[in-house]
Amino acid sequence: MLFLAITTIKATLVLIMAFGLALALRRAAAAVRHLMWTLVISGVLVLPVLSLILPRVPVTVRPVRSSVEEVTVLAPRTPAPPAAPASRDRQQFVFYAWLAGVLIVSGRLVMGVFRISLSTRRATRLENPLIAHISSQLALRRTIIVVRSDRTTIPLAWGILRPVILLPAESDQWTVERTRIVLSHELAHVKRRDCVTQVLAQIACALYWFHPLIWLAARQLRKEREQACDDQVLSLGNRASAYADHLVELAKSLRPAKRCWPVAVAMAQPHELETRVLALLDPQRRRERMTRMGAILCAVAAAAFILPLSTLRAPAQERTGIGGSVYDASGAAVPEATVTVSNLDTGSEDTTVTNAAGEYTFIGIPAGRYLLKVLKPGFAIFRQQDVKLTVNSAVRLDPVLEIGGVSESLEVVGHVHRPPQAPLTSSPHRIRVGGNIQATKLTYQVKPLYPETLQQQGIEGTVLLRAIITKDGTLNAPSMMVISTLANPELAKAAIDAVKQWRYEPTLLNGEPLEVATTITVHFKLQ
Known part of the structure; x- marks a missing residue:
């Protein structure tokens, strides 16, 4: 319907100028004025046709944000039930009227x-x-x-x-x-x-x-x-x-x-x-009467005005844009997610926030290659690389956000056997997971024991573990693995023996518990 609106604006400009010209020609012969009105009516008839077939010249204006008229589908990462934009119904009503x-x-x-x-x-x-x-x-x-x-x-x-x-x-x-x-x-x-x-x-x-x-x-x-x-x-x-x-x-x-x-x-x-x-x-x-040569000159003058007018195009007329809806893993819409598109060719960025239905739109942005990024606390960052947007086209992308991983950091302090020194310990440092989802929370923690032999030998190290927090808040033992290749085996065993006893409140998404990945860092230090 945007095409109809732009065509109507162009036709209105032609008609207004025609009435002004008719006033200027009020002393001319009726045949001259009749030819003018014939050319005007012919012009508004061919305007939409010429606008479709002639190369278009964009007008440099700041585009106004509005809802997407029509989009083509870019396959989402996982199926999700897209919600039809409310503006689509209004556009269909206008079209059918x-x-x-x-x-x-x-x-x-x-x-x-x-x-x-x-x-x-x-x-x-x-x-x-x-x-x-x-x-x-x-x-x-x-x-x-x-x-x-x-x-x-x-x-x-x-x-x-x-x-x-x-x-x-x-x-x-x-x-x-x-x-x-x-x-x-x-x-x-x-x-x-x-x-x-x-x-x-x-x-x-x-x-x-x-x-x-x-x-x-x-x-x-x-x-x-x-x-x-x-x-x-x-x-x-x-x-x-x-x-x-x-x-x-x-x-x-x-x-x-x-x-x-x-x-x-x-x-x-x-x-x-x-x-x-x-x-x-x-x-x-x-x-x-109007001579044949006079009629030809008038037709050429009308064409000289209609042809350039038909090629003019405001950025919004291009219907160039990116739009869609953001969903979580359960298929529910995610409101208030920050969506950013970055033009990989020019470096420019546009940012918007999804509405209550999880919808976002970018209208009138220039054609080019884009990076689309979605941020929402509690979810992993969504990135879609190399989204190609051509002139007079639109892309629909429905991102599906995954639950962000949980990270725990714990420092285990040992000591060298020197009389003046006493062992010191430190509290674990936890990374907070925010957002509207109910994030997992560590409820029971067993601290790893620093092997005595390693303390006497002065051996320190860091053990990086990866595991799955199950729906009941326990750690899935078979999934637990050491991902730091340089970790001392005894330190790794001490860390695993303690961590597998930890308990969590599970992550809840829309009231339903989910399994999430967690990364646990255990630092063994001597003082």
Whole structure:
């Protein structure tokens, strides 16, 4: 949905500039303003397409933290039930609401095509020499079908490949002059290919149905289209006053339209009649048609603005980021864990803290290689090396934290047999395990005995033991091993004999006891 939001912002910028330009062109010919609105509506239609296919130019702004729109999965270390972000539901709701609006407006367009096609098939085809004469005046070489139908109350033209002009049933009572005026106007629509611009406007309204400026732009397009056709009718030699009289009489005599024809261009709309009549009777009004070269230059100018705009991209639009949830070994979410991502290419770091659901997000960070690290007191540090993040992509990583190991340090003091000296002992030094988990705690300790023979020989040493604290708080004797290769065997035996009698309160994770590894250091020193 971020793509939709960014596209809407770009379209809004285009539309605001278009209204400002229309104000500047208020003295220009209607054909010029109509071309401008055609290019504007075409521009907002191609904006999302160009944004997807053209290379993007990032804008250097500080990214705003938000929740991840979509992510790809990077396999976690162990399976864990990921919790769906709350923002995902909101994004889905917005998407389905937008899609529902698109379908409603598009359905109106499709139904209009179906109804007008049905009316055309059931209408009576007319053969009038005025058609060929006016087409010749307009240099119109296309084959035009003119029919009379009781399903329409106003003259209108429709069709992109095969243009059709529908006249109301009352048209058989019109004078030759009025028939000529009406046919001139509708054939001018065909000449100008106004049916194409009408369909483009309806598609834009369907895609941006929520945007009020697009509906106003479509209204302005329709207004300028009718005035441009009026100007073209006057260019055929018709007097402005007579043409205005026919418009007024048509608006009075025709019944209100019972059907909506979104794909057709109608001649006489009562709510626009006053503006059109005033424009017709204004002798200062410019009425020149748009030349082909002028249209090409305007299209090039519009492309020069739309193309760069479509390539602009704020960092958040890239949807580049890392996100996921942090779990413990039991599959429960871990809140208030510190998550850090370090860019291995630039050395920059970003840090966040998991929320109550254990979720974390980094949005808008630059593409590159990252180290992800998770810290939580009581747990072992989680590290994920070389997380690769490419442009316009996202990675989901769900770290699973393991219980941190327990470490105990004990110093056993012996003495040399010298009368002035007395043996000294020291208390064991314990490393505290913090965090929200209930850490293991040593409850019963037997101090190792310093072998007398080694004291007499003046031998000191350090014994490093590794063992497993079981769920009942005892040390698993088979798992106990000496990991210091230089330890004296007698000192090692003395340490093991004492340590295997130790007792602990087991580690509790979410109220359940767990086995944890412990490292015990025993120092044998002489004084």
